[in-house]
Amino acid sequence: MVTYKVTVHTGTRALAGTTSYIYIQLRGTEAESEEKILDQAYFSLGFSEGSVRTFKVDCKASLGELIYVKLSSKPFMGLDNQWFCNKILVTTPEDDEILFPCYRWLGCEEDLVLRHAKASLVFQDTNPIAQRHRMRQLEDRQDAFRFVDSERRVNEQNYVQEHWDEDEFFGYQFLNGLCPMMIQRCSKLPENFPVTEEMVKDSLGRSSLEVEMKKGNIFLCDYKILDGLVGNEVHGRKQYLTAPLVLLYCDSNDMMMPIAIQLGQKAGNDNPIFLPTDSKTDWQLAKIYVRAAEFCVLGVDFHLLRTHLVAEVFTVATLRNLPSPHPLFKLLIHHTRYTLQINILARNRLISKDGGISKYSGIGGAALDEYLKRATAALTYSSLCLPDNISERGLEEVPHYYYRDDGMKLWNIVNKYVEGVLQHYYKSDDDVEKDTELQSWISEIFTNGFQGKESTGIPETFKRVKDLIKFVTMVIFTVTAQHAAVNNGQFEFGGWMPNLPTALRKQPPEHKGRTNEISILETLPDVGTTVNGMAVLELLSTKSSDQYPLGVVPEELYDEEVPCKLIEDFQKDLEKLSWNIEKRNKKLELPYTYLNPKNVDHSVAI
Structure with a gap:
């Protein structure tokens, strides 16, 4: 007779405990134990919230190397209440302690099979029983999870309200606002944006456009993806969308200043180029149309598509192709x-026919569907990889670009962590190539998430460890840091509606000199649209009550020394970055806080 000691940890969250009967069975390479009820006394303690209880499981002989633990639950006196189990620790007769992570709910009349914490690749899990469990787990997940059509704050608010109409703040937002991924260095003007030296001479002082382009001080933000989209109808009134081009100049004071705005893509007499030297109201209205375009590209492309929907692709592929022992799953x-x-809620409450975006924004209705198609077609691997994206846009040296500065440091910290974990399990490129579960994972991402298009640059297979490391770094950065950058400040920047109008009620002006304060007010959204739009932005910017910042890992999924040490190092690196960001922010008039690791969620959870 041999005895296994089983220590059961119940979660601390609300209602985690249960009065149900909990059964356990141990399965090893040589045999399995009989199913044992863990608490059969009538007046038992049950499994209360946060409890840690230890039981003995007697077996006739050693079970061999433990493969899994099976838990099941039956109701007590007809009471059907769930149980949240954090983990099971099993001490073998040889005094080896083995961790079986759980961290999920177990319902009555439900079975739950837990694999031990040691990660393993598919070709390393050689025991037939373990192999069958891996396959069954993936079959169950693939049946449960299926891909869907991917097409379908007070101080900061006060600052925005006070400075929204200033050119300095307007330019600042292209670098550190809600959508800092569109601006790019301009070495040659687009043919459809005929800005002349005469137009910008007052903005450039003694220099010229040609000279400043050669110096690398001229930048462009082009919203051409919105061209031709028909605005939504809000409260029975047609709304208008524009596709502006904005020319900016990084001046001698290192300030990013707008120097020319064209509100449509086709140059012509009825599509004037607005300048800072125009009347105050002409220039103000031109900037308002740009900010409305910013709302469109932010909400649909950079927030919905490039974080939420892309994260959904990664999530479903992970659940369908990586069993719980796989190191990449962990x-x-x-x-x-x-x-x-959160994506189900977004589909139902934001982008459905009766959702907030569809009902109260200019980009709703048919425009939303068309824009999603365009944005999906334009999505590339390099645009999701921050170092590549910064380089492609020529923004390596732009001053005061805190999104880039903090983002690159976060990217490198995540990359260091990912590299350590994956190199621990993949000892060679050959290990990557022969990991069939990994190859299925990336194949589904390529096929279902990126429509099987080689032009996206997304890999269809992995052949080298370093390629896998870069891709996984991108995945984690996208669902954590990138989401935080475009999501967390929405109410801070958009709570003052003129800075981020969700819809505009009048067509853009075809001539200069005809705008006044009244026509601006007639262009901005009405009160009902404004209130509903602000409510959406506030909801999206609100932290969840059980937020887990990046680096906080409440579940023990590893019991090996190397990955556990890498997690500790990861947390220390994040703490150091957080300290440095907070130190810098004390010197800034408007602190950039969105990529402080303390403010970065561990997942796309809001």
Whole structure:
């Protein structure tokens, strides 16, 4: 007779405990134990919230190397209440302690099979029983999770209200606002944007446009993806969309200043180029149209598509192709938390026919569907990889670009962590190539998430460890840091409606000199649209009550020394970055806080 000691940890969250009967069975390479009820006394303690209880499981002989633990639950006196189990620790007769992570709910009349914490690749899990469990787990998940059509704050608010109409703040937002991924260095003007030296001479002082382009001080933000889209109808009134081009100049004071705005893509007499030297109201209205365009590209492309929907692709592929013992599953599963739930809510409450975006924004209705198609077609791997994206846009040296500065440091910290974990399990490129579960994972991402288009640059297979490391770094950065950058400040920047109008009621002016304060007010959204739009932005900017910042890993999924040490190092690196960002922000008039690791969620959860 041999005895296994089983220590059961119940979660601390609300209602985690249960009065149900909990059964356990141990399965090893040589045999399995009989199913044992863990608490059969009539007046038992049950499993209360936060409890840690230890039981003995007697077996006739050693079970061999433990493969899994099976839990099941039956109601007590007809009471059907769930149980949240954090983990099971099993001490073998040889005094080896083995961790079986759980961290999920167990319902009555439900079975739950837990694999031990040691990660393994598919070709390393050689025991037939273990192999069958991996396959069954993926079959169940693939049946449960299916891909869907991907087409379908007070101080900061006061600052925005006070400075929204200033050119300095207007230019600042292209670098550190809600959508800092569009601006790019301009070495040659687009043919459809005929800005002349005469137009910008007052903005450039003694220099010229040609000279400043050669110096690398001229920048462009082009909203051509909105061209031709028909605005939504809000409260029975047609709204208007524009596709502006904005020319900016990084001046001698290192300020990013707008120097020319054209509100349509086709140059012509009825599409004037607005300048800072125009009347105050002409220039003000031109900037308002740009900010309305910013709302469109932010909400649909950079927020919805490039974080939420892309994160959903990664989540579903992970659940369908990586069993719980897989090291990549352990690395990514925390970063999928609530992603499917929040996306279901977004589909139902924001982009559905009766959703907030569809009803109260200019980009709703048919425009939303068309824009999603365009944005999906334009999505590339390099645009999701921050170092590549910064380089492609020529923004390596732009001053006061805090999104880039903090983002690159976060990217490198995540990359260091991912590299350590994956190199621990993948000892060679050959290990990557022969990992069939990994190859299925990336194949589904390529096929279902990026429509099987080689032009996106997304890999269809992995052949080298370093390619896998870069891709996984991108995945984690996208669902954590990138989401935080475009999501967290929405109410701070958009709570003052003229800075981020959700819709505009009048066509853009075809001539200069005809705008006044009354026509600006007639262009801005009405009160009902404004209130509903602000409510959406406030909801999206609100932290969840059980937020997990990046680096906080509440579940023990590893029991090996190397990955546990890498997690500790990861947390220390994030703490150091957080300290440095807070030190810098004390010197800034408007602190950039969105990529402080303390403010970065562990997943797309809001």
